[in-house]
Amino acid sequence: MAANPSLNDSAPPRPGPPRPGPPLWLLLELTYRCPLHCAFCYNPTDFAGTGAELATEDWLRVLREARALGAVQLGLSGGEPLTRDDLEPIVEEAHRLGFYINLITSGVGLSEARLGALKQAGLDHIQLSFQDSSKQMNDFLSSTRTFELKSKVAALIKQYDYPMVLNVVLHRLNIDHVEEILEMALRFGADYVELANTQYYGWAWHNREQLLPSRDQVERAERTMQRFRERVGKQMQIFFVVPDYFESRPKPCMKGLGSIFLTISPDGTALPCHAARMLPGLDFPNVRSASIEEIWYRTESFNHFRGDAWMKEPCRSCPEKTRDFGGCRCQAYLMTGDAANADPVCDLSPHHHLVTAAVARADRPDAAAQLDAGEKPLVFRSERNSSTLFPKRDGI
Amino acid sequence: MSDMAIEANSRPGIERGYRLQWEPAQNAHVLLYPEGMIKLNGSAGEIMKRCDGATTIADITADLERAFATTNLSADVLRFVHMALEKKWLQIRP
Numbered sequence: 001m002a003a004n005p006s007l008n009d010s011a012p013p014r015p016g017p018p019r020p021g022p023p024l025w026l027l028l029e030l031t032y033r034c035p036l037h038c039a040f041c042y043n044p045t046d047f048a049g050t051g052a053e054l055a056t057e058d059w060l061r062v063l064r065e066a067r068a069l070g071a072v073q074l075g076l077s078g079g080e081p082l083t084r085d086d087l088e089p090i091v092e093e094a095h096r097l098g099f100y101i102n103l104i105t106s107g108v109g110l111s112e113a114r115l116g117a118l119k120q121a122g123l124d125h126i127q128l129s130f131q132d133s134s135k136q137m138n139d140f141l142s143s144t145r146t147f148e149l150k151s152k153v154a155a156l157i158k159q160y161d162y163p164m165v166l167n168v169v170l171h172r173l174n175i176d177h178v179e180e181i182l183e184m185a186l187r188f189g190a191d192y193v194e195l196a197n198t199q200y201y202g203w204a205w206h207n208r209e210q211l212l213p214s215r216d217q218v219e220r221a222e223r224t225m226q227r228f229r230e231r232v233g234k235q236m237q238i239f240f241v242v243p244d245y246f247e248s249r250p251k252p253c254m255k256g257l258g259s260i261f262l263t264i265s266p267d268g269t270a271l272p273c274h275a276a277r278m279l280p281g282l283d284f285p286n287v288r289s290a291s292i293e294e295i296w297y298r299t300e301s302f303n304h305f306r307g308d309a310w311m312k313e314p315c316r317s318c319p320e321k322t323r324d325f326g327g328c329r330c331q332a333y334l335m336t337g338d339a340a341n342a343d344p345v346c347d348l349s350p351h352h353h354l355v356t357a358a359v360a361r362a363d364r365p366d367a368a369a370q371l372d373a374g375e376k377p378l379v380f381r382s383e384r385n386s387s388t389l390f391p392k393r394d395g396i
Numbered sequence: 397m398s399d400m401a402i403e404a405n406s407r408p409g410i411e412r413g414y415r416l417q418w419e420p421a422q423n424a425h426v427l428l429y430p431e432g433m434i435k436l437n438g439s440a441g442e443i444m445k446r447c448d449g450a451t452t453i454a455d456i457t458a459d460l461e462r463a464f465a466t467t468n469l470s471a472d473v474l475r476f477v478h479m480a481l482e483k484k485w486l487q488i489r490p
Contacts, residue, residue, distance in 0.1 A: 022421050024433065070421025073433050100415055100428035125413060125430040163413035165430050191413075192430065234484070 020306060022070030023262035023296050027274060028059060030087070031079040031266050035108040037143035037380040038131065040169050040211055042202040043079065044277060048386035051267035056086040058287060060093050062264055065292035067097040071262070074099040079266065082109035088117050095122025102127060107153035108146055119160050126157055127165045127194075133180035141174060143380040154188040165192040170221065171211040172362070178221045182228045182238065190236055195225060197243035201275040201330055203381045210378050212362040218246055245355050249320070250327025250343035257305035257329055262296060270295045272302055275330045279339050305329055312340050314348045402453070404470075408477050408486040409449025416444050427485055443476050447486055453477060
């Protein structure tokens with residue numbers, strides 16, 4: 001009797017125009033409103049110009065339609081999802097439908113009363129973000145005063161018997177604090193810690209020169225994490241999401257666009273990845289005017305990057321294309337101007353030098369000093385910056 | 397709990413924060429956990445769904461042998477439970 005589990009998302013895509021499986025992972029970006037102003041946010045820089053948020057009834061309909069197709073993992077994100085006062089009824093309906101519900105939050109707005117109501121409604125899991133290990137750095141990086149509040153929320157999460165998952169986005173300005181960050185997580189009694197190196201989209205892309213760590217920083221952080229992992233064993237599981245700029249092969253982004261992930265953005269635009277709105281020439285459908293079934297199976301924008309007919313060389317003839325799907329379409333577009341190019345993280349890409357050049361700039365010994373001198377200031381994510389600096393939809 | 401000795405009278409249950417459910421769209425049991433999902437093959441699903449924290453491994457094994465009209469499953473079941481404890485899909489409360 002073979003009792004080995006199999007990862008369901010490891011099946012290679014079939015040749016020809018493939019009929020995809022169901023959208024197993026549904027991410028609802030309930031709002032772009034956020035009390036934090038993180039400079040590494042992946043939300044679009046022009047979010048202030050997007051349309052009105054969906055109403056409660058629209059979100060409930062999205063949940064019902066997606067679940068009927070087979071969606072089962074649900075992420076509730078944003079912005080800060082707690083800024084929606086209908087989060088509880090949304091969770092309640094999702095739970096009734098059988099979703100496994102993840103709340104991805106900064107913790108701001110998570111009072112004990114709300115947490116109790118969310119638990120009652122059937123929320124399965126909370127991922128709490130921290131920006132750094134100290135009040136000073138956390139508050140600087142999020143451009144708020146939220147560290148103490150987040151610490152209280154961490155205690156509440158334990159009190160309500162949720163597994164505690166802390167997420168810290170790493171970048172040049174906090175990656176040297178990995179040890180302190182892990183000590184903080186241990187103090188809070190975290191079950192999982194996700195050290196996620198910044199991915200460069202949205203505000204993070206705009207701030208990339210200031211956020212990209214040096215190779216030395218990354219390697220030190222990884223060694224520190226490794227030592228910590230050995231020390232604490234299984235009581236706290238640590239995930240280290242490697243920064244893809246330092247790799248020679250791209251990440252299998254979304255397991256290929258349109259294969260398992262479906263994102264609905266605050267205004268109802270349906271996307272095969274939360275960053276995909278930037279991709280040019282694709283007219284993404286809106287849940288206000290199309291069903292999830294129609295969107296997932298029968299729209300050109302969702303079909304476009306399925307299979308491999310869209311690929312250019314070197315991906316098209318590459319034996320590894322079934323493993324990484326050519327990497328990230330958004331990264332290819334941002335760095336090369338063509339979303340059908342190989343992700344330049346791949347060292348087989350003719351554009352790989354764009355990545356190595358960015359890493360080389362981050363490695364310059366004087367880079368830190370220049371940044372400290374405020375040569376190019378960080379642009380924090382805010383409504384005001386969005387509407388003044390990125391008034392027109394620039395797709396980034 | 398993974399270092400705890402597993403015995404025939406241990407009572408494995410699904411780990412806190414994890415949920416096992418049958419998904420018709422995937423025609424399989426899936427194990428859901430924070431930001432993750434594992435599609436279980438048939439035998440893994442059959443073992444996991446019997447891990448309710450109250451039934452002993454011996455009884456789970458006997459029930460499986462009955463359900464599938466077979467014998468000698470205990471080594472397989474033990475091996476699976478051991479692996480699932482390692483992966484934190486299952487827990488054995490002391």
